[in-house]
Amino acid sequence: MSLKQLSKLVADGEKEESEALARELLAQGTDPIEILDDLTRTMDRVGELFANLDIFLPEIILAGEALTAVVDIVKPKLKSTQRLPSKGKVVIGTVKGDLHEIGKNIVKLMLETNGFEVKDLCYDVDPLDFIKAAEEIGADFIGASSLMTTTMPRQQEIIEFLKDKGLRGKYKVVIGGAPTTQIWADKIGADLYCEDANCAADKMVAIST
Ligand code: B12
Incomplete structure:
Protein backbone atom coordinates (compact mmCIF):
# COMPACT_ATOMS: atom_id res chain seq x y z
CA MET A 1 0.00 0.00 0.00
CA SER A 2 1.51 3.31 -0.99
CA LEU A 3 0.78 6.85 -2.07
CA LYS A 4 1.96 5.82 -5.53
CA GLN A 5 -0.81 3.22 -5.75
CA LEU A 6 -3.37 5.76 -4.53
CA SER A 7 -2.15 8.21 -7.14
CA LYS A 8 -2.68 5.61 -9.88
CA LEU A 9 -6.15 4.68 -8.62
CA VAL A 10 -7.25 8.33 -8.55
CA ALA A 11 -5.75 9.03 -11.99
CA ASP A 12 -7.63 5.98 -13.30
CA GLY A 13 -10.85 7.28 -11.71
CA GLU A 14 -11.28 4.21 -9.49
CA LYS A 15 -13.41 5.89 -6.82
CA GLU A 16 -14.24 2.98 -4.48
CA GLU A 17 -10.70 1.56 -4.58
CA SER A 18 -9.27 5.04 -3.98
CA GLU A 19 -11.52 5.49 -0.95
CA ALA A 20 -10.53 2.10 0.46
CA LEU A 21 -6.80 2.70 0.00
CA ALA A 22 -7.03 6.23 1.43
CA ARG A 23 -8.67 4.77 4.55
CA GLU A 24 -5.90 2.17 4.85
CA LEU A 25 -3.14 4.74 4.40
CA LEU A 26 -4.66 6.97 7.07
CA ALA A 27 -5.03 3.99 9.41
CA GLN A 28 -1.32 3.26 8.85
CA GLY A 29 -0.51 6.80 9.96
CA THR A 30 0.13 8.50 6.61
CA ASP A 31 -0.03 12.28 6.97
CA PRO A 32 -3.35 13.49 5.46
CA ILE A 33 -1.65 16.62 4.11
CA GLU A 34 0.90 14.44 2.31
CA ILE A 35 -1.99 12.59 0.65
CA LEU A 36 -3.58 15.85 -0.55
CA ASP A 37 -0.24 17.22 -1.84
CA ASP A 38 0.51 14.01 -3.69
CA LEU A 39 -2.91 13.90 -5.34
CA THR A 40 -2.65 17.55 -6.40
CA ARG A 41 0.48 16.56 -8.37
CA THR A 42 -1.39 13.54 -9.73
CA MET A 43 -4.07 15.83 -11.16
CA ASP A 44 -1.37 17.95 -12.83
CA ARG A 45 -0.24 14.79 -14.62
CA VAL A 46 -3.87 13.95 -15.52
CA GLY A 47 -4.13 17.47 -16.99
CA GLU A 48 -1.00 16.89 -19.10
CA LEU A 49 -2.42 13.60 -20.43
CA PHE A 50 -5.60 15.49 -21.35
CA ALA A 51 -3.67 18.28 -23.06
CA ASN A 52 -1.75 15.67 -25.08
CA LEU A 53 -5.02 13.96 -26.07
CA ASP A 54 -3.92 10.75 -24.30
CA ILE A 55 -7.15 10.88 -22.26
CA PHE A 56 -10.46 12.68 -22.72
CA LEU A 57 -12.98 14.60 -20.62
CA PRO A 58 -14.85 11.57 -19.17
CA GLU A 59 -11.57 10.28 -17.72
CA ILE A 60 -10.85 13.66 -16.08
CA ILE A 61 -14.35 13.72 -14.63
CA LEU A 62 -13.81 10.27 -13.07
CA ALA A 63 -10.38 11.24 -11.72
CA GLY A 64 -11.90 14.42 -10.25
CA GLU A 65 -14.66 12.41 -8.58
CA ALA A 66 -12.14 9.95 -7.13
CA LEU A 67 -10.07 12.83 -5.73
CA THR A 68 -13.16 14.50 -4.25
CA ALA A 69 -14.07 11.21 -2.54
CA VAL A 70 -10.56 10.96 -1.05
CA VAL A 71 -10.74 14.58 0.15
CA ASP A 72 -13.96 13.71 2.01
CA ILE A 73 -12.19 10.83 3.74
CA VAL A 74 -9.12 12.90 4.64
CA LYS A 75 -11.21 15.84 5.92
CA PRO A 76 -12.00 14.54 9.43
CA LYS A 77 -8.34 13.53 9.95
CA LEU A 78 -7.00 17.04 9.64
CA LYS A 79 -6.30 18.47 13.06
CA SER A 80 -8.91 21.11 13.60
CA THR A 81 -8.20 24.32 15.47
CA GLN A 82 -11.84 25.33 15.38
CA ARG A 83 -11.97 25.84 19.12
CA LEU A 84 -9.26 28.50 18.92
CA PRO A 85 -10.27 32.13 18.46
CA SER A 86 -11.09 32.88 14.81
CA LYS A 87 -8.13 33.89 12.64
C1 B12 B 1 -10.19 17.92 -12.77
C2 B12 B 1 -10.19 18.85 -13.97
C3 B12 B 1 -11.43 19.15 -14.54
C4 B12 B 1 -12.77 18.71 -13.94
C5 B12 B 1 -13.11 19.65 -12.74
C6 B12 B 1 -13.94 18.93 -11.69
C7 B12 B 1 -14.22 19.81 -10.49
N1 B12 B 1 -15.34 19.50 -9.84
O1 B12 B 1 -13.48 20.71 -10.13
C8 B12 B 1 -13.73 18.90 -15.16
C9 B12 B 1 -13.84 17.58 -15.87
C10 B12 B 1 -15.15 19.41 -14.82
C11 B12 B 1 -12.94 19.87 -16.02
C12 B12 B 1 -13.53 20.61 -17.02
C13 B12 B 1 -12.80 21.38 -17.92
N2 B12 B 1 -11.48 21.52 -18.00
CO1 B12 B 1 -10.29 20.88 -16.61
N3 B12 B 1 -8.98 20.14 -15.57
C14 B12 B 1 -8.96 19.36 -14.50
C15 B12 B 1 -7.50 19.04 -14.06
C16 B12 B 1 -7.10 17.71 -14.67
C17 B12 B 1 -7.23 18.97 -12.57
C18 B12 B 1 -7.70 20.18 -11.74
C19 B12 B 1 -7.68 19.77 -10.28
O2 B12 B 1 -8.71 19.45 -9.68
N4 B12 B 1 -6.44 19.68 -9.70
C20 B12 B 1 -6.25 19.19 -8.33
C21 B12 B 1 -6.31 20.37 -7.35
C22 B12 B 1 -6.12 19.87 -5.93
O3 B12 B 1 -5.25 21.26 -7.69
P1 B12 B 1 -5.48 22.79 -8.04
O4 B12 B 1 -6.85 22.98 -8.58
O5 B12 B 1 -4.34 23.28 -8.84
O6 B12 B 1 -5.49 23.51 -6.62
C23 B12 B 1 -4.34 23.69 -5.81
C24 B12 B 1 -3.56 25.00 -6.12
O7 B12 B 1 -3.70 25.44 -7.44
C25 B12 B 1 -4.06 25.97 -5.09
N5 B12 B 1 -5.28 26.75 -5.33
C26 B12 B 1 -6.35 26.47 -6.11
N6 B12 B 1 -7.28 27.42 -5.98
C27 B12 B 1 -6.83 28.33 -5.11
C28 B12 B 1 -7.41 29.50 -4.61
C29 B12 B 1 -6.71 30.26 -3.69
C30 B12 B 1 -7.34 31.51 -3.14
C31 B12 B 1 -5.41 29.86 -3.29
C32 B12 B 1 -4.66 30.69 -2.35
C33 B12 B 1 -4.82 28.69 -3.78
C34 B12 B 1 -5.54 27.92 -4.67
O8 B12 B 1 -4.30 25.14 -3.96
C35 B12 B 1 -4.89 23.91 -4.40
C36 B12 B 1 -4.61 22.79 -3.44
O9 B12 B 1 -3.27 22.72 -3.05
C37 B12 B 1 -6.75 20.27 -14.69
C38 B12 B 1 -5.24 20.09 -14.89
C39 B12 B 1 -4.42 20.99 -13.96
N7 B12 B 1 -3.12 20.89 -14.06
O10 B12 B 1 -4.90 21.77 -13.22
C40 B12 B 1 -7.56 20.47 -15.97
C41 B12 B 1 -7.57 21.85 -16.72
C42 B12 B 1 -7.58 22.97 -15.69
N8 B12 B 1 -8.84 21.82 -17.45
C43 B12 B 1 -8.73 22.33 -18.58
C44 B12 B 1 -9.80 22.45 -19.52
C45 B12 B 1 -9.44 22.95 -20.91
C46 B12 B 1 -11.11 22.10 -19.17
C47 B12 B 1 -12.36 22.23 -20.06
C48 B12 B 1 -12.46 23.52 -20.90
C49 B12 B 1 -12.45 20.96 -20.94
C50 B12 B 1 -13.55 20.95 -21.97
N9 B12 B 1 -13.15 20.84 -23.21
O11 B12 B 1 -14.70 21.04 -21.63
C51 B12 B 1 -13.48 22.18 -18.99
C52 B12 B 1 -13.75 23.60 -18.45
C53 B12 B 1 -15.05 23.78 -17.81
C54 B12 B 1 -15.13 25.15 -17.16
N10 B12 B 1 -15.85 26.08 -17.79
O12 B12 B 1 -14.52 25.38 -16.15
C55 B12 B 1 -7.32 22.85 -18.88
C56 B12 B 1 -7.24 24.38 -18.80
C57 B12 B 1 -6.36 24.97 -19.88
C58 B12 B 1 -6.28 26.45 -19.78
N11 B12 B 1 -6.89 27.16 -20.68
O13 B12 B 1 -5.68 26.99 -18.90
C59 B12 B 1 -6.46 22.05 -17.82
C60 B12 B 1 -5.21 22.79 -17.34
C61 B12 B 1 -6.08 20.70 -18.49
C62 B12 B 1 -5.10 20.87 -19.63
N12 B12 B 1 -3.81 20.70 -19.38
O14 B12 B 1 -5.49 21.16 -20.73
N13 B12 B 1 -11.65 19.87 -15.70
Missing part, protein backbone atom coordinates in the same frame (compact mmCIF):
# COMPACT_ATOMS: atom_id res chain seq x y z
CA GLY A 88 -10.47 35.88 10.43
CA LYS A 89 -13.20 35.62 7.84
CA VAL A 90 -12.63 34.54 4.26
CA VAL A 91 -14.88 34.65 1.23
CA ILE A 92 -13.69 32.09 -1.30
CA GLY A 93 -14.81 30.94 -4.73
CA THR A 94 -13.78 29.97 -8.23
CA VAL A 95 -14.09 32.85 -10.67
CA LYS A 96 -16.78 33.35 -13.29
CA GLY A 97 -16.68 30.98 -16.24
CA ASP A 98 -14.60 28.43 -14.35
CA LEU A 99 -16.12 25.24 -12.95
CA HIS A 100 -12.96 23.78 -11.36
CA GLU A 101 -13.52 23.56 -7.64
CA ILE A 102 -11.48 20.70 -6.18
CA GLY A 103 -8.40 22.81 -5.41
CA LYS A 104 -10.52 25.63 -4.00
CA ASN A 105 -12.30 23.10 -1.78
CA ILE A 106 -8.96 21.89 -0.43
CA VAL A 107 -7.88 25.48 0.28
CA LYS A 108 -11.18 26.02 2.12
CA LEU A 109 -10.57 22.87 4.16
CA MET A 110 -7.02 23.91 5.09
CA LEU A 111 -8.15 27.40 6.06
CA GLU A 112 -10.95 26.03 8.27
CA THR A 113 -8.48 23.60 9.82
CA ASN A 114 -6.26 26.57 10.63
CA GLY A 115 -9.00 28.55 12.35
CA PHE A 116 -10.51 30.72 9.62
CA GLU A 117 -14.25 31.14 9.10
CA VAL A 118 -14.85 30.51 5.41
CA LYS A 119 -17.84 31.46 3.28
CA ASP A 120 -17.71 29.35 0.12
CA LEU A 121 -19.38 30.83 -2.95
CA CYS A 122 -18.62 27.63 -4.92
CA TYR A 123 -17.69 28.10 -8.59
CA ASP A 124 -18.57 30.34 -11.56
CA VAL A 125 -18.68 33.32 -9.21
CA ASP A 126 -19.20 36.81 -10.60
CA PRO A 127 -16.52 39.31 -9.45
CA LEU A 128 -19.18 41.52 -7.87
CA ASP A 129 -20.58 38.59 -5.89
CA PHE A 130 -17.20 38.11 -4.17
CA ILE A 131 -17.39 41.74 -3.06
CA LYS A 132 -21.06 41.55 -2.06
CA ALA A 133 -20.40 38.49 0.12
CA ALA A 134 -17.30 40.08 1.67
CA GLU A 135 -19.32 43.16 2.61
CA GLU A 136 -22.13 41.01 4.02
CA ILE A 137 -20.00 38.91 6.35
CA GLY A 138 -17.34 41.53 7.13
CA ALA A 139 -14.58 39.43 5.56
CA ASP A 140 -10.86 39.99 6.04
CA PHE A 141 -9.83 38.08 2.91
CA ILE A 142 -11.25 37.44 -0.56
CA GLY A 143 -9.85 34.24 -2.07
CA ALA A 144 -10.27 33.70 -5.81
CA SER A 145 -9.38 30.51 -7.63
CA SER A 146 -8.79 30.24 -11.38
CA LEU A 147 -7.79 27.04 -13.15
CA MET A 148 -7.80 28.31 -16.70
CA THR A 149 -5.76 30.95 -18.49
CA THR A 150 -9.05 32.17 -19.97
CA THR A 151 -10.57 32.93 -16.55
CA MET A 152 -7.52 34.47 -14.84
CA PRO A 153 -8.65 38.01 -15.90
CA ARG A 154 -11.70 37.57 -13.62
CA GLN A 155 -9.31 37.67 -10.63
CA GLN A 156 -8.07 41.05 -11.84
CA GLU A 157 -11.67 42.26 -12.21
CA ILE A 158 -12.33 41.63 -8.51
CA ILE A 159 -9.46 43.97 -7.66
CA GLU A 160 -10.55 46.58 -10.20
CA PHE A 161 -14.16 46.55 -8.91
CA LEU A 162 -12.88 46.90 -5.34
CA LYS A 163 -10.92 49.98 -6.44
CA ASP A 164 -13.94 51.43 -8.27
CA LYS A 165 -16.03 51.05 -5.12
CA GLY A 166 -13.36 52.58 -2.86
CA LEU A 167 -13.06 49.26 -1.00
CA ARG A 168 -9.57 48.12 -2.09
CA GLY A 169 -7.96 48.67 1.31
CA LYS A 170 -10.70 46.83 3.16
CA TYR A 171 -9.91 43.29 2.00
CA LYS A 172 -6.79 41.27 1.34
CA VAL A 173 -7.17 39.60 -2.03
CA VAL A 174 -5.57 36.15 -2.22
CA ILE A 175 -5.30 34.38 -5.55
CA GLY A 176 -4.37 30.87 -6.61
CA GLY A 177 -4.98 28.05 -9.05
CA ALA A 178 -2.66 26.05 -11.30
CA PRO A 179 -2.02 28.63 -14.08
CA THR A 180 -1.55 31.57 -11.71
CA THR A 181 1.86 32.79 -10.53
CA GLN A 182 3.46 35.37 -8.26
CA ILE A 183 4.20 37.40 -11.41
CA TRP A 184 0.48 37.44 -12.29
CA ALA A 185 -0.43 38.34 -8.70
CA ASP A 186 2.03 41.28 -8.78
CA LYS A 187 0.71 42.39 -12.16
CA ILE A 188 -2.90 42.58 -11.02
CA GLY A 189 -2.04 43.94 -7.57
CA ALA A 190 -3.22 40.98 -5.48
CA ASP A 191 -2.11 40.99 -1.86
CA LEU A 192 -1.10 37.36 -1.78
CA TYR A 193 -0.35 34.49 -4.14
CA CYS A 194 -0.19 30.92 -2.85
CA GLU A 195 0.71 27.95 -4.97
CA ASP A 196 -1.06 25.42 -2.76
CA ALA A 197 -3.42 25.04 0.16
CA ASN A 198 -0.67 24.64 2.78
CA CYS A 199 1.05 27.78 1.67
CA ALA A 200 -2.30 29.62 1.72
CA ALA A 201 -2.97 28.61 5.30
CA ASP A 202 0.58 29.49 6.44
CA LYS A 203 0.74 32.87 4.69
CA MET A 204 -2.76 33.90 5.71
CA VAL A 205 -2.20 32.93 9.35
CA ALA A 206 1.05 34.98 9.27
CA ILE A 207 -0.78 38.04 7.90
CA SER A 208 -3.72 37.79 10.27
CA THR A 209 -1.76 37.43 13.52
Whole structure:
Protein backbone atom coordinates (compact mmCIF):
# COMPACT_ATOMS: atom_id res chain seq x y z
CA MET A 1 0.00 0.00 0.00
CA SER A 2 1.51 3.31 -0.99
CA LEU A 3 0.78 6.85 -2.07
CA LYS A 4 1.96 5.82 -5.53
CA GLN A 5 -0.81 3.22 -5.75
CA LEU A 6 -3.37 5.76 -4.53
CA SER A 7 -2.15 8.21 -7.14
CA LYS A 8 -2.68 5.61 -9.88
CA LEU A 9 -6.15 4.68 -8.62
CA VAL A 10 -7.25 8.33 -8.55
CA ALA A 11 -5.75 9.03 -11.99
CA ASP A 12 -7.63 5.98 -13.30
CA GLY A 13 -10.85 7.28 -11.71
CA GLU A 14 -11.28 4.21 -9.49
CA LYS A 15 -13.41 5.89 -6.82
CA GLU A 16 -14.24 2.98 -4.48
CA GLU A 17 -10.70 1.56 -4.58
CA SER A 18 -9.27 5.04 -3.98
CA GLU A 19 -11.52 5.49 -0.95
CA ALA A 20 -10.53 2.10 0.46
CA LEU A 21 -6.80 2.70 0.00
CA ALA A 22 -7.03 6.23 1.43
CA ARG A 23 -8.67 4.77 4.55
CA GLU A 24 -5.90 2.17 4.85
CA LEU A 25 -3.14 4.74 4.40
CA LEU A 26 -4.66 6.97 7.07
CA ALA A 27 -5.03 3.99 9.41
CA GLN A 28 -1.32 3.26 8.85
CA GLY A 29 -0.51 6.80 9.96
CA THR A 30 0.13 8.50 6.61
CA ASP A 31 -0.03 12.28 6.97
CA PRO A 32 -3.35 13.49 5.46
CA ILE A 33 -1.65 16.62 4.11
CA GLU A 34 0.90 14.44 2.31
CA ILE A 35 -1.99 12.59 0.65
CA LEU A 36 -3.58 15.85 -0.55
CA ASP A 37 -0.24 17.22 -1.84
CA ASP A 38 0.51 14.01 -3.69
CA LEU A 39 -2.91 13.90 -5.34
CA THR A 40 -2.65 17.55 -6.40
CA ARG A 41 0.48 16.56 -8.37
CA THR A 42 -1.39 13.54 -9.73
CA MET A 43 -4.07 15.83 -11.16
CA ASP A 44 -1.37 17.95 -12.83
CA ARG A 45 -0.24 14.79 -14.62
CA VAL A 46 -3.87 13.95 -15.52
CA GLY A 47 -4.13 17.47 -16.99
CA GLU A 48 -1.00 16.89 -19.10
CA LEU A 49 -2.42 13.60 -20.43
CA PHE A 50 -5.60 15.49 -21.35
CA ALA A 51 -3.67 18.28 -23.06
CA ASN A 52 -1.75 15.67 -25.08
CA LEU A 53 -5.02 13.96 -26.07
CA ASP A 54 -3.92 10.75 -24.30
CA ILE A 55 -7.15 10.88 -22.26
CA PHE A 56 -10.46 12.68 -22.72
CA LEU A 57 -12.98 14.60 -20.62
CA PRO A 58 -14.85 11.57 -19.17
CA GLU A 59 -11.57 10.28 -17.72
CA ILE A 60 -10.85 13.66 -16.08
CA ILE A 61 -14.35 13.72 -14.63
CA LEU A 62 -13.81 10.27 -13.07
CA ALA A 63 -10.38 11.24 -11.72
CA GLY A 64 -11.90 14.42 -10.25
CA GLU A 65 -14.66 12.41 -8.58
CA ALA A 66 -12.14 9.95 -7.13
CA LEU A 67 -10.07 12.83 -5.73
CA THR A 68 -13.16 14.50 -4.25
CA ALA A 69 -14.07 11.21 -2.54
CA VAL A 70 -10.56 10.96 -1.05
CA VAL A 71 -10.74 14.58 0.15
CA ASP A 72 -13.96 13.71 2.01
CA ILE A 73 -12.19 10.83 3.74
CA VAL A 74 -9.12 12.90 4.64
CA LYS A 75 -11.21 15.84 5.92
CA PRO A 76 -12.00 14.54 9.43
CA LYS A 77 -8.34 13.53 9.95
CA LEU A 78 -7.00 17.04 9.64
CA LYS A 79 -6.30 18.47 13.06
CA SER A 80 -8.91 21.11 13.60
CA THR A 81 -8.20 24.32 15.47
CA GLN A 82 -11.84 25.33 15.38
CA ARG A 83 -11.97 25.84 19.12
CA LEU A 84 -9.26 28.50 18.92
CA PRO A 85 -10.27 32.13 18.46
CA SER A 86 -11.09 32.88 14.81
CA LYS A 87 -8.13 33.89 12.64
CA GLY A 88 -10.47 35.88 10.43
CA LYS A 89 -13.20 35.62 7.84
CA VAL A 90 -12.63 34.54 4.26
CA VAL A 91 -14.88 34.65 1.23
CA ILE A 92 -13.69 32.09 -1.30
CA GLY A 93 -14.81 30.94 -4.73
CA THR A 94 -13.78 29.97 -8.23
CA VAL A 95 -14.09 32.85 -10.67
CA LYS A 96 -16.78 33.35 -13.29
CA GLY A 97 -16.68 30.98 -16.24
CA ASP A 98 -14.60 28.43 -14.35
CA LEU A 99 -16.12 25.24 -12.95
CA HIS A 100 -12.96 23.78 -11.36
CA GLU A 101 -13.52 23.56 -7.64
CA ILE A 102 -11.48 20.70 -6.18
CA GLY A 103 -8.40 22.81 -5.41
CA LYS A 104 -10.52 25.63 -4.00
CA ASN A 105 -12.30 23.10 -1.78
CA ILE A 106 -8.96 21.89 -0.43
CA VAL A 107 -7.88 25.48 0.28
CA LYS A 108 -11.18 26.02 2.12
CA LEU A 109 -10.57 22.87 4.16
CA MET A 110 -7.02 23.91 5.09
CA LEU A 111 -8.15 27.40 6.06
CA GLU A 112 -10.95 26.03 8.27
CA THR A 113 -8.48 23.60 9.82
CA ASN A 114 -6.26 26.57 10.63
CA GLY A 115 -9.00 28.55 12.35
CA PHE A 116 -10.51 30.72 9.62
CA GLU A 117 -14.25 31.14 9.10
CA VAL A 118 -14.85 30.51 5.41
CA LYS A 119 -17.84 31.46 3.28
CA ASP A 120 -17.71 29.35 0.12
CA LEU A 121 -19.38 30.83 -2.95
CA CYS A 122 -18.62 27.63 -4.92
CA TYR A 123 -17.69 28.10 -8.59
CA ASP A 124 -18.57 30.34 -11.56
CA VAL A 125 -18.68 33.32 -9.21
CA ASP A 126 -19.20 36.81 -10.60
CA PRO A 127 -16.52 39.31 -9.45
CA LEU A 128 -19.18 41.52 -7.87
CA ASP A 129 -20.58 38.59 -5.89
CA PHE A 130 -17.20 38.11 -4.17
CA ILE A 131 -17.39 41.74 -3.06
CA LYS A 132 -21.06 41.55 -2.06
CA ALA A 133 -20.40 38.49 0.12
CA ALA A 134 -17.30 40.08 1.67
CA GLU A 135 -19.32 43.16 2.61
CA GLU A 136 -22.13 41.01 4.02
CA ILE A 137 -20.00 38.91 6.35
CA GLY A 138 -17.34 41.53 7.13
CA ALA A 139 -14.58 39.43 5.56
CA ASP A 140 -10.86 39.99 6.04
CA PHE A 141 -9.83 38.08 2.91
CA ILE A 142 -11.25 37.44 -0.56
CA GLY A 143 -9.85 34.24 -2.07
CA ALA A 144 -10.27 33.70 -5.81
CA SER A 145 -9.38 30.51 -7.63
CA SER A 146 -8.79 30.24 -11.38
CA LEU A 147 -7.79 27.04 -13.15
CA MET A 148 -7.80 28.31 -16.70
CA THR A 149 -5.76 30.95 -18.49
CA THR A 150 -9.05 32.17 -19.97
CA THR A 151 -10.57 32.93 -16.55
CA MET A 152 -7.52 34.47 -14.84
CA PRO A 153 -8.65 38.01 -15.90
CA ARG A 154 -11.70 37.57 -13.62
CA GLN A 155 -9.31 37.67 -10.63
CA GLN A 156 -8.07 41.05 -11.84
CA GLU A 157 -11.67 42.26 -12.21
CA ILE A 158 -12.33 41.63 -8.51
CA ILE A 159 -9.46 43.97 -7.66
CA GLU A 160 -10.55 46.58 -10.20
CA PHE A 161 -14.16 46.55 -8.91
CA LEU A 162 -12.88 46.90 -5.34
CA LYS A 163 -10.92 49.98 -6.44
CA ASP A 164 -13.94 51.43 -8.27
CA LYS A 165 -16.03 51.05 -5.12
CA GLY A 166 -13.36 52.58 -2.86
CA LEU A 167 -13.06 49.26 -1.00
CA ARG A 168 -9.57 48.12 -2.09
CA GLY A 169 -7.96 48.67 1.31
CA LYS A 170 -10.70 46.83 3.16
CA TYR A 171 -9.91 43.29 2.00
CA LYS A 172 -6.79 41.27 1.34
CA VAL A 173 -7.17 39.60 -2.03
CA VAL A 174 -5.57 36.15 -2.22
CA ILE A 175 -5.30 34.38 -5.55
CA GLY A 176 -4.37 30.87 -6.61
CA GLY A 177 -4.98 28.05 -9.05
CA ALA A 178 -2.66 26.05 -11.30
CA PRO A 179 -2.02 28.63 -14.08
CA THR A 180 -1.55 31.57 -11.71
CA THR A 181 1.86 32.79 -10.53
CA GLN A 182 3.46 35.37 -8.26
CA ILE A 183 4.20 37.40 -11.41
CA TRP A 184 0.48 37.44 -12.29
CA ALA A 185 -0.43 38.34 -8.70
CA ASP A 186 2.03 41.28 -8.78
CA LYS A 187 0.71 42.39 -12.16
CA ILE A 188 -2.90 42.58 -11.02
CA GLY A 189 -2.04 43.94 -7.57
CA ALA A 190 -3.22 40.98 -5.48
CA ASP A 191 -2.11 40.99 -1.86
CA LEU A 192 -1.10 37.36 -1.78
CA TYR A 193 -0.35 34.49 -4.14
CA CYS A 194 -0.19 30.92 -2.85
CA GLU A 195 0.71 27.95 -4.97
CA ASP A 196 -1.06 25.42 -2.76
CA ALA A 197 -3.42 25.04 0.16
CA ASN A 198 -0.67 24.64 2.78
CA CYS A 199 1.05 27.78 1.67
CA ALA A 200 -2.30 29.62 1.72
CA ALA A 201 -2.97 28.61 5.30
CA ASP A 202 0.58 29.49 6.44
CA LYS A 203 0.74 32.87 4.69
CA MET A 204 -2.76 33.90 5.71
CA VAL A 205 -2.20 32.93 9.35
CA ALA A 206 1.05 34.98 9.27
CA ILE A 207 -0.78 38.04 7.90
CA SER A 208 -3.72 37.79 10.27
CA THR A 209 -1.76 37.43 13.52
C1 B12 B 1 -10.19 17.92 -12.77
C2 B12 B 1 -10.19 18.85 -13.97
C3 B12 B 1 -11.43 19.15 -14.54
C4 B12 B 1 -12.77 18.71 -13.94
C5 B12 B 1 -13.11 19.65 -12.74
C6 B12 B 1 -13.94 18.93 -11.69
C7 B12 B 1 -14.22 19.81 -10.49
N1 B12 B 1 -15.34 19.50 -9.84
O1 B12 B 1 -13.48 20.71 -10.13
C8 B12 B 1 -13.73 18.90 -15.16
C9 B12 B 1 -13.84 17.58 -15.87
C10 B12 B 1 -15.15 19.41 -14.82
C11 B12 B 1 -12.94 19.87 -16.02
C12 B12 B 1 -13.53 20.61 -17.02
C13 B12 B 1 -12.80 21.38 -17.92
N2 B12 B 1 -11.48 21.52 -18.00
CO1 B12 B 1 -10.29 20.88 -16.61
N3 B12 B 1 -8.98 20.14 -15.57
C14 B12 B 1 -8.96 19.36 -14.50
C15 B12 B 1 -7.50 19.04 -14.06
C16 B12 B 1 -7.10 17.71 -14.67
C17 B12 B 1 -7.23 18.97 -12.57
C18 B12 B 1 -7.70 20.18 -11.74
C19 B12 B 1 -7.68 19.77 -10.28
O2 B12 B 1 -8.71 19.45 -9.68
N4 B12 B 1 -6.44 19.68 -9.70
C20 B12 B 1 -6.25 19.19 -8.33
C21 B12 B 1 -6.31 20.37 -7.35
C22 B12 B 1 -6.12 19.87 -5.93
O3 B12 B 1 -5.25 21.26 -7.69
P1 B12 B 1 -5.48 22.79 -8.04
O4 B12 B 1 -6.85 22.98 -8.58
O5 B12 B 1 -4.34 23.28 -8.84
O6 B12 B 1 -5.49 23.51 -6.62
C23 B12 B 1 -4.34 23.69 -5.81
C24 B12 B 1 -3.56 25.00 -6.12
O7 B12 B 1 -3.70 25.44 -7.44
C25 B12 B 1 -4.06 25.97 -5.09
N5 B12 B 1 -5.28 26.75 -5.33
C26 B12 B 1 -6.35 26.47 -6.11
N6 B12 B 1 -7.28 27.42 -5.98
C27 B12 B 1 -6.83 28.33 -5.11
C28 B12 B 1 -7.41 29.50 -4.61
C29 B12 B 1 -6.71 30.26 -3.69
C30 B12 B 1 -7.34 31.51 -3.14
C31 B12 B 1 -5.41 29.86 -3.29
C32 B12 B 1 -4.66 30.69 -2.35
C33 B12 B 1 -4.82 28.69 -3.78
C34 B12 B 1 -5.54 27.92 -4.67
O8 B12 B 1 -4.30 25.14 -3.96
C35 B12 B 1 -4.89 23.91 -4.40
C36 B12 B 1 -4.61 22.79 -3.44
O9 B12 B 1 -3.27 22.72 -3.05
C37 B12 B 1 -6.75 20.27 -14.69
C38 B12 B 1 -5.24 20.09 -14.89
C39 B12 B 1 -4.42 20.99 -13.96
N7 B12 B 1 -3.12 20.89 -14.06
O10 B12 B 1 -4.90 21.77 -13.22
C40 B12 B 1 -7.56 20.47 -15.97
C41 B12 B 1 -7.57 21.85 -16.72
C42 B12 B 1 -7.58 22.97 -15.69
N8 B12 B 1 -8.84 21.82 -17.45
C43 B12 B 1 -8.73 22.33 -18.58
C44 B12 B 1 -9.80 22.45 -19.52
C45 B12 B 1 -9.44 22.95 -20.91
C46 B12 B 1 -11.11 22.10 -19.17
C47 B12 B 1 -12.36 22.23 -20.06
C48 B12 B 1 -12.46 23.52 -20.90
C49 B12 B 1 -12.45 20.96 -20.94
C50 B12 B 1 -13.55 20.95 -21.97
N9 B12 B 1 -13.15 20.84 -23.21
O11 B12 B 1 -14.70 21.04 -21.63
C51 B12 B 1 -13.48 22.18 -18.99
C52 B12 B 1 -13.75 23.60 -18.45
C53 B12 B 1 -15.05 23.78 -17.81
C54 B12 B 1 -15.13 25.15 -17.16
N10 B12 B 1 -15.85 26.08 -17.79
O12 B12 B 1 -14.52 25.38 -16.15
C55 B12 B 1 -7.32 22.85 -18.88
C56 B12 B 1 -7.24 24.38 -18.80
C57 B12 B 1 -6.36 24.97 -19.88
C58 B12 B 1 -6.28 26.45 -19.78
N11 B12 B 1 -6.89 27.16 -20.68
O13 B12 B 1 -5.68 26.99 -18.90
C59 B12 B 1 -6.46 22.05 -17.82
C60 B12 B 1 -5.21 22.79 -17.34
C61 B12 B 1 -6.08 20.70 -18.49
C62 B12 B 1 -5.10 20.87 -19.63
N12 B12 B 1 -3.81 20.70 -19.38
O14 B12 B 1 -5.49 21.16 -20.73
N13 B12 B 1 -11.65 19.87 -15.70
